[in-house]
Amino acid sequence: MHRTRLAPSPTGALHLGNARTFLANWALARQQGWHIILRIEDLDGPRVKAGASDEAVDVLRWLGIDWDAGPVTQRSDLAPYRAALERLAGQGDIYPCRCTRKEIEAAALSAPHGDEHELRYPGTCRPVEPTPLPPAALDEPGVAWRLRVPDGATAFVDHIAGAHRHDIAATTGDFLVATKEGLPSYQLAVVVDDARQAIDRIVRGDDLLGSTHRQLLLQQRLGIEPPPEYYHLPLVLGEDGRRLAKRHGDSRISHYRAQGVAAERIIALIAEWCGLGEREKLSAKEFAGEFDLAAIPRTPITFNPATPHLAPGSSNRG
Template sequence: MTHRTRLAPSPTGALHLGNARTFLVNWALARHQGWQIVMRIEDLDGPRVKHDAAQQAIDLLRWLGIDWDEGPVYQMTDLEPYRMALRKLAERGLAYPCNCTRREIEAASRSAPHADEHELRYPGTCRPAEPRSIAAASIELEECGWRFRVPDGPHPFVDQFLGEQQINVQQTVGDFQIWTKGGLPSYQLAVVVDDARQGIDRIVRGNDLVTSTPRQQLLANALDADYAPQFWHLPLVRGTDGKRLAKRHGDTRLVHYREQGVGAQRIIGLLAEWCGLGPRRTLTAEEFAAGFEIENLSQQDVLFHPTDERWLFGES
């Protein structure tokens, strides 16, 4: 059996050093293990999708020396598989309509726990007391949001990098959104549908998405999807303040470095040091893959220091 993974940039913003590190590790693991790689552009986040960002991401990954075996495929090309999944969940009483706004959810759940700083726990405002089957013909896909009915209780799974995990989805995020009022599937639903139909069984991504794993496994089970991937959730790159890379940490976009004359091998050399390949030095992607061992990758998030940027520009 040939295993398959995916590189899945979202064209909602430019790739930065943290994204590059995750993609490079994913690519190196795939080339080590003989996995096929699918390039998938996750372009469903409507208003946040930026013009030309998808093509820029493809060009930058190629510039780094990262390649793939299939694609790029774009989610927006065909929405029908996601519609079919929503209809199935609704007919089974596992999805229900909800048009609560973020402000309303925040007001109703001020003291509730949440998965991270960006996600509130849904308090169940629109949740039917009992599961209720909804006929597919009556589903409004363009005018209503939908949520997945999450069972209470711990959900255990094994991460290949982090080890055993156990998350209670109901207590962290509650019944999460699977369809938007704009008529598009959410990230959680789209990922499950796409991974199942594209045969993706090896998933490498940042540890900020570890709480998404049980949600996606619950959805897959509810859809009877052929979906049992192994997961590797990797540490993030953060600023010296401990927060995820953002504009406040300076311009860490790959396109910025390329425009300023920083070579791809210089960037890979810095990423290699962050990945346990020894002192920083210029490297090609192939040299990175030849020396990379997942066992040498620390589970601690990396801090991006001003000295790192100076090295990229050849100043130290």
């Protein structure tokens, strides 16, 4: 049986773009008979908001989304990440980095970088040759760890985006696998978690296409095979063409829920964004029955906050 995961991060409330991804992932899984794990990605310490995990679980249930296992958290067991770091260190694949963010930002002003999630690292601390290190080296305080990235582009085929090429060295360079706080980075944690939870089907937004190349590289270095299959959905954007955010108004699911908007109205809007046509109401079960991967638009969706689906009190309409 194939396995997928719903992986909200408790750094903020779920918004309409998140809901579209989770509903599409859930519907595809239920159609295909995939096992679903709910995983709370709670390693981003400073940005984790109190109560956000419980709210995310509550909102998913309110929308009609269910899962077969979980919720599981990342912070509850850090040992698997440490084991992965020790293997990478022993192979000479990672090295300690003592650069500050200000130093990296200053270097980025004079060097090209092409990934909005992470500044391009100029290689300041990179040793000339790969240097195998013992596990104890990882215990040095105040040191981050980076993966040595080879030059040149890599490629994979996505079920929605098609063939995708990306040059990690040109966009992010040697990327973080562990922070100065001693925690695994997002890239490492995702790879380790997907492997230990046997996740082989991943559905998410196409802003993470570049991250997929980094994760595939980590999988290779850690001997994880075969790689998962990926489905990257075009993003939901604001009317200014930028990623959905607070500047576009309040797009939180909890906001519309508090205003009396029914879950079925929100799902109907998301169904429209998934190429299923217009309708006033739709349950999660009905959405799963109608969902068609081939109908997914291959271009970004533009969010219009004035849509009738989201009118206050619309739970009583239609």
